[in-house]
Amino acid sequence: MVSVHNKVLNLATGIGLVSDVFNQSNLDKLPEGVNFQYHLIAKSKARSFVLRILEACEKLQGAYSMVFVTEDSTLVAVRDPFGFRPLIMARRNNGAIFCASETCSLDLNPEGCDVVIEVPDSGVVATLGYAAKSGVPYQQGLIRSHYVGRTFIEPSQKIRNFGVKLKLSPVKAVLEGKTVVVVDDSIVRGTTSSKIVRLLKEAGAKEVHMRIPSPPLTTSRYYGIETRSTEELISNRMNVEEIGKFIGADSLAFLPTDSFCKLLSSDYTNFCYACFSGRYPVYPTTAMEECIDDKMMSAVAAN
DSSP, X not given: OEEEEEEOOOGGGSHHHHHHHHTOSOGGGSOTTOOHHHHHHHHOOOSSHHHHHHHHHHHOOSOOEEEEEETTOOXXXXXXXXXXXXXXXXXXXXXOEEEESSHHHHHTSOTTOOEEEEOTTTTHHXXXXXXXXHOOOBOOOEEEOTTSOOSTTOSSHXXXXXXXXXXXXXXHHHHTTOEEXXXXXXXXXXXXXXXXXXXXXXXXXXXXXXXXSSOOOOSOOOSSSOOOOGGGSHHHHSOHHHHHHHHTOSEEEEOOHHHHHHHTGGGGGGSOOHHHHSOOSSOOOHHHHHHHHXXXXXXXXXX
């Protein structure tokens, strides 16, 4: 038995080949994207399955990428010579091999990571999912004190920095000498994330890779919990690579907006994505923005 995932050939470039394989002239009856590469493999007289694939690919023209998994767990990955359909491979330190059509899917699996931890309590659910999907062990590397509130809503930066140290305690036995993936729900200003990365490295973590299961926050939110001006949101001022350097992480990745929406399935249209996209269902007036900004600045001045 062979399980195949593939990107289908562009039939316009292989129309003669299709005629040869199916021995028919009425190509209009063929379903769109017909997988005639399978028939080439089946017709091959080569003894090994891998050689059959190679022989078939030598006859193919156009854009394609295919991944085969045979019943004896052999993984075979091929793509067209020009790379029209991209296909990339990566290998972890334990020998596991990954194939994907986009590098961003591999960015979620740092090579050689030893442990996945959450930023409690906001990152717990996403961390459990990440650990289950990646196969990397989950452990509690940060212990939260429940006597300290949320730091990102504190009025001054000094209070936020102090709050991070009080709220989170690293577990050295989990972190020391390890390559760590730490998952948090979001990055607002970047100050809390930078303190967390520093805490983990001071506790002996060899590498710290941060993963965020939501898109970057690029615009202010005016409904309920107000963030400050858009300019203070780090994703509004920096790209992902720059943010990673700012917080001191060895790598950083966010969940893309389209992937975020796919997780919500058919319900995705019922949610607001204004803080990710800047498209507000009820657009704030200039007066509202100035009122909120003035209120925030007054709170800072008072502290």
